[in-house]
Amino acid sequence: MFYRKTTEQIKAATRPSSVGAKAFYNNPKYRGWIYQALLLIFLLAFFFGIISNTLDNMAAQGIKSGFRFLETSVGFDVLMSLIPFDTTDTYARIFLVGFLNTVLVSLIGIFFATILGFIFGIAYFSQNWLIKKISIVYVETFRNIPVILQVLFWYSAVLATLPSAKDSLQIGDSIFLNIRGLYLPKLIDESGSSIVYISIVLAIIAVFVLRHWAKKRQALTGQQFPLLKASLGILFGLPLLALLVTGVPFHFDYPVLKGFNFTGGTNIIPELISLSIALSVYTGAFIAEAVRAGDQSVPKGQTEAARSIGLKEGRIMSLIIVPQSMRVIAPMLNSEYQSLVKNSTVATAIGYPELFTVFAGSALNQVGQAIEMMFMTLAVYFVLNMLISCIMNLFNRSVAITSR
Amino acid sequence: MSTKEFKPLPAQPAPVSTVGPVAWVRENLFSSKFNIIATILIVFALASVLPGTIDWLFISANWSGTTEAACVKDGACWVFIRAWSKQIFYGSYPSGELWRVNLCLFLLVVIIALSFILPARLRNRVAVPLFLLLPFISLVILNGRLIGLEYVSTDKWGGFSLDIMIAAASMIIAFPLSFLWALGRRSNMPFARSVSVTCIEFFRGTPILALFFMGSVMLPLFFPQGVTVDKLLRVWIILVLFMSAYMAEVFRSGFQAIPQGQYEAADSIGLGYWQKTMLIIFPQVVKISMPNILATFVMVFKNTVFLLVIAVPEMLQIVMTALSNSNWLGGHAAEGYLFVGFIFWICCFSMSMMADKIEKILDTDKRD
Numbered sequence: 001m002f003y004r005k006t007t008e009q010i011k012a013a014t015r016p017s018s019v020g021a022k023a024f025y026n027n028p029k030y031r032g033w034i035y036q037a038l039l040l041i042f043l044l045a046f047f048f049g050i051i052s053n054t055l056d057n058m059a060a061q062g063i064k065s066g067f068r069f070l071e072t073s074v075g076f077d078v079l080m081s082l083i084p085f086d087t088t089d090t091y092a093r094i095f096l097v098g099f100l101n102t103v104l105v106s107l108i109g110i111f112f113a114t115i116l117g118f119i120f121g122i123a124y125f126s127q128n129w130l131i132k133k134i135s136i137v138y139v140e141t142f143r144n145i146p147v148i149l150q151v152l153f154w155y156s157a158v159l160a161t162l163p164s165a166k167d168s169l170q171i172g173d174s175i176f177l178n179i180r181g182l183y184l185p186k187l188i189d190e191s192g193s194s195i196v197y198i199s200i201v202l203a204i205i206a207v208f209v210l211r212h213w214a215k216k217r218q219a220l221t222g223q224q225f226p227l228l229k230a231s232l233g234i235l236f237g238l239p240l241l242a243l244l245v246t247g248v249p250f251h252f253d254y255p256v257l258k259g260f261n262f263t264g265g266t267n268i269i270p271e272l273i274s275l276s277i278a279l280s281v282y283t284g285a286f287i288a289e290a291v292r293a294g295d296q297s298v299p300k301g302q303t304e305a306a307r308s309i310g311l312k313e314g315r316i317m318s319l320i321i322v323p324q325s326m327r328v329i330a331p332m333l334n335s336e337y338q339s340l341v342k343n344s345t346v347a348t349a350i351g352y353p354e355l356f357t358v359f360a361g362s363a364l365n366q367v368g369q370a371i372e373m374m375f376m377t378l379a380v381y382f383v384l385n386m387l388i389s390c391i392m393n394l395f396n397r398s399v400a401i402t403s404r
Numbered sequence: 405m406s407t408k409e410f411k412p413l414p415a416q417p418a419p420v421s422t423v424g425p426v427a428w429v430r431e432n433l434f435s436s437k438f439n440i441i442a443t444i445l446i447v448f449a450l451a452s453v454l455p456g457t458i459d460w461l462f463i464s465a466n467w468s469g470t471t472e473a474a475c476v477k478d479g480a481c482w483v484f485i486r487a488w489s490k491q492i493f494y495g496s497y498p499s500g501e502l503w504r505v506n507l508c509l510f511l512l513v514v515i516i517a518l519s520f521i522l523p524a525r526l527r528n529r530v531a532v533p534l535f536l537l538l539p540f541i542s543l544v545i546l547n548g549r550l551i552g553l554e555y556v557s558t559d560k561w562g563g564f565s566l567d568i569m570i571a572a573a574s575m576i577i578a579f580p581l582s583f584l585w586a587l588g589r590r591s592n593m594p595f596a597r598s599v600s601v602t603c604i605e606f607f608r609g610t611p612i613l614a615l616f617f618m619g620s621v622m623l624p625l626f627f628p629q630g631v632t633v634d635k636l637l638r639v640w641i642i643l644v645l646f647m648s649a650y651m652a653e654v655f656r657s658g659f660q661a662i663p664q665g666q667y668e669a670a671d672s673i674g675l676g677y678w679q680k681t682m683l684i685i686f687p688q689v690v691k692i693s694m695p696n697i698l699a700t701f702v703m704v705f706k707n708t709v710f711l712l713v714i715a716v717p718e719m720l721q722i723v724m725t726a727l728s729n730s731n732w733l734g735g736h737a738a739e740g741y742l743f744v745g746f747i748f749w750i751c752c753f754s755m756s757m758m759a760d761k762i763e764k765i766l767d768t769d770k771r772d
Contacts, residue, residue, distance in 0.1 A: 036595040043599065054625045128439045129432035130446045144702075144752035145745045146709040149720060153745065156727075157738035342611035348713055360617060370621040374614070382609050 054371070069367045070095070076362060078353040080269050091363055098355035099380055105275055105354055106341045106384070112280035113340060114333075117287025122317065124292045135288065142285040148346040150282055154274035155350045162270075165261050174254050174265075182268040183255035192249035199242035206238070207231045271352035275344070283340045290332035294325030326399040334392035338385045355380055472732050484736040485743050488726045492743075495562020495717045501554060505565050508542040512572055536580075539573035558636040562717030564747060570636070570718075571705040574643035581644065582651035587681065589652065590659055600652070607649035612707045615642050620714040639716060647704045654696040658689035691766055698759035702752045709748070720744050 024030045058065065070092040077087050082100045085093060123135035142150070160179065163169065168178035176183040214225035243249075255265030298321050306316040345356040360377045364370060421427055433443045464479035467486075475481035485492070494505055515538060519531040549555045588600030607615070619642040620635065627633055662685055670680035690697075712721035723740040726732060 032593045036593050039596055039599065050626045053628050056629050057625045057627075060629055126439075127432070127435050128442055130443055134446065140753060140756075141749065144706075144749045144756065146706040146720075146748055148709050148712070149741060149745050149748065152720070152724075153738075153741040157741050160737065161735075342609075345611040345613040346710070348613065356611070356614060356617075360614065364621065370618075370625065374618055374622060378610055378614060381611060381614070385609055 063368055063370075065369065065372070067372060069369060069372075074363065075366070078358055079271065079351065080353055091367065094363055095355070095359050095376065098353060098358040101352070101358075102341070102344055102354040102356070102380070102384070105272065105279065105344050105347070105352070108272075108276045109279035109283060109340050109344065110337050112276065113283035113287055113336070116280055116284030117336075118291055120284065120288035121291025121295070124288070125295060139285045139288050139292075142281050143289065145282075147278055147282040147343050148349050150278040151275055151346050151350055154277050155270065159270040159274050165257060168257075168262075174252070176255055176257075176262060179270070180261065180267070181270045182273060183262050184266045184268065185252040185254045186264070186266045188251050188253050190249040190251065192246040195246050196239055196242045196249065199239045203234050203238040206234050210234070269352075271347070271350050274350060275347050275352050278346075279340055279343060282343070283336055286336050286339075287333065290329050290336065291325070293332070294327075294329035295321055297328045298324045323399070327396075330392060330396040330399055334389060334396070337388045337392065341384050341388065342381060472734050475734065480739050480742075481734065481736050482739060484726070484732055484739050487732075488722070491563060491722050491726065492719055493563045494565055495722060496560045497556060497562070497565075498554065498560070501548070501556060504545050504548065504553070504556075508545055508569060509565060511538060511541065512569075535576055539576055542569060542573070558634050559717075561636065563722055564719040566716075567705065567708045567718050570640060570643060570711075571701065571708050573640060574647050574704060575701050577640075577644045578647035578651055582648040583655055583686070585648055585652035586655035586659060589656055603645075604649045604652050607646050608653070612646055613710050613713055615646055616710055616714050618642070635714075635716065639711060639714070643704065643708075646707075647700065650700045650703065651697060654693050654700055655689055657696070658693035659685070661692050662688050694766060695759040695763040698755055698762070702755050702759075705755075706748065706752060709744075719747070 025034065057063075071090055073088045073090055074094050075087055078085060078094065078097055080101065081097045082104060083093075083097060085097050120135045120138050123131045124139075126132050126135070162177060162179045165176075165178045165180060168176040168183075170176045174185045210225075210230060211227060214227050218224055253264045255262040255267075302320055302324065303316060306320045311319065344354055347354045348357040348361055351357060355377060360373060364373045367373065421430065434440045460479045462479075464477045466475040466477050466479065466481050466483050468474065469483045470487055472481070472483070474483050490499070490502075494502055497505055515531060515534050519527055519535070522531055544550050545553075546556065546561060547558075585600045585604055588596045589604065591597050591600075616639065619638045623638045623641070624633065666684055666688065667680065670684040675683065708718055709720045711718045712724065715721065717725075723744055727737055727740055
């Protein structure tokens with residue numbers, strides 16, 4: 001006889017094991033807790049093992065713990081320091097020296113990498129065949145060669161072949177380049193120089209205020225203001241005026257060849273030069289790629305519309321394409337800047353005294369407290385990266401699509 | 405009535421100014437004032453740099469010979485590379501045993517080829533397990549003690565083959581691990597998620613150099629007293645963890661790209677979590693993540709050079725040692741670094757090209 005199963009019967013027949021279905025371990029919620037408890041137990045055991053092993057090992061090797069070492073004196077000198085430093089200073093001081101050097105090279109790197117990246121990224125869209133090819137060659141060459149190799153190349157294959165101090169390459173009588181680095185004239189303050197500095201700050205503030213006012217006026221009345229010319233006028237005019245009024249309270253300290261070496265002026269050591277070049281060129285290639293992707297993300301119709309209202313090619317780039325592509329570029333810039341800061345550790349291959357080289361390298365060799373010192377070093381990189389992330393997120397918010 | 409048939413005149417050739425090389429040059433090199441100046445400047449710069457470079461690299465370079473004394477001409481001394489080529493590629497692995505290194509590299513190539521050639525069912529059954537076993541098979545072959553060959557300690561392994569093998573071995577182990585981390589990061593379990601996030605962010609936020617350094621100075625402290633772990637093994641662990649963190653992020657973006665409907669469909673046919681993940685989601689994630697996985701591999705491959713700071717004899721480290729060798733003090737840094745750079749460039753560039761190609765092949769959704 002034709003027999004029709006009820007839904008309940010079908011369910012009962014097709015479910016293979018309905019017995020355990022209601023057991024607590026089959027409830028996803030409880031099961032989640034069980035897994036997590038197991039994970040927790042595993043981690044606790046893991047860390048307990050590591051910590052007890054570490055303590056044993058440290059006791060056996062006679063390694064001290066704690067941050068006492070920071071107050072003891074270092075006993076070695078560094079190649080370059082932004083703050084006064086000598087061998088009797090403490091480890092805390094050398095930490096600061098390394099930190100400042102890291103920040104310095106990161107800032108230089110970020111500055112030049114951004115410029116290089118934008119130049120070559122935009123060059124990709126040039127109508128000139130040669131410029132376009134050069135952009136491609138630049139990106140594909142420097143992106144695919146390890147950065148540490150580039151640093152070493154600049155340092156020992158290029159800068160090491162520079163002439164000695166006696167036959168330096170020179171521009172005029174003030175800038176010299178030789179195997180010991182780049183020598184620049186140094187600006188020395190005289191009394192009254194603070195007025196000039198204040199005028200520079202005032203000029204920058206004035207430009208911001210002016211920009212705000214001009215934008216507001218354009219939004220209200222449609223009248224444009226020659227912002228660029230006015231800003232440049234203020235930026236250069238105000239400090240110039242201050243210079244004239246105070247009677248130029250500066251003089252230059254020129255580098256002078258004495259014996260085998262230069263004295264006076266500022267010396268930029270070859271380590272810093274090669275590290276800056278390598279980091280900017282390497283990161284610049286990645287930024288160029290990001291800029292290219294960003295520009296490609298802007299629909300073609302935008303360019304066409306801009307052309308049809310008669311904008312020039314340069315204006316199309318700066319007014320239409322770049323502002324829109326920044327939304328795509330900004331997050332990528334963020335991660336490139338962060339990897340630049342992390343890559344600055346390659347300095348250790350050539351001995352530029354940034355944080356990793358002096359603190360996790362030389363200082364660690366002397367003190368031997370690996371855990372504390374690596375912790376301090378890594379903390380700096382995390383903080384720097386977070387700082388970059390925060391700044392770039394603010395920037396990102398300012399370029400994001402604003403819906404009205 | 406006669407009809408006049410319409411006969412068109414033969415078409416005239418296009419004006420010289422719109423076709424052919426002249427037009428191309430006009431359009432691409434001299435289309436505006438700016439372009440004219442730029443072209444002239446670039447051509448001038450190239451003309452002043454290129455001939456000298458080519459001359460140094462090839463024409464007046466020294467190609468043959470075995471010692472530094474053979475470098476008599478002004479150009480590059482490629483004899484340097486030639487004399488050191490065995491060390492550059494194999495480190496100080498014993499000369500009679502080099503076939504073992506070659507065998508491992510050959511196996512790697514064969515298994516990669518197999519995973520392309522074999523049909524899907526066999527691929528999952530044969531190629532994937534072989535892949536996962538390959539690092540261990542290679543370890544046994546290279547070490548040699550277990551299979552009765554001459555024992556070669558890990559400090560003798562080196563050169564470019566080490567760069568390739570350690571990057572590949574890290575990639576293979578990092579693959580399943582990173583997938584777990586990515587799953588953990590997406591999981592609903594708060595504790596598991598925070599553990600995954602911490603792991604991923606720690607290894608992504610730390611410079612690789614610092615990680616290698618930790619591997620060499622801190623990891624030994626973590627093991628029980630008396631246990632010494634081989635340096636290369638420690639490096640391997642570090643590279644695996646480092647790579648897993650980056651790949652986990654690659655997989656995460658892969659997960660996010662899978663349409664929600666796929667998860668729901670899998671749920672609605674009654675698949676459990678692991679069935680759903682492994683049968684429905686994983687294959688799609690791997691497919692769309694392939695270009696990024698390759699990019700991550702390129703990054704890690706480039707990063708193997710950083711091993712020189714902890715004195716692992718990889719290619720660049722060996723070149724640097726050779727540069728300070730007392731028989732080769734004539735300053736061959738440029739040749740050495742250019743050569744290493746060239747090798748890395750070829751490998752990385754071809755892999756990025758491959759990634760682009762795979763991206764285009766896999767981009768099936770957008771094709772009508």
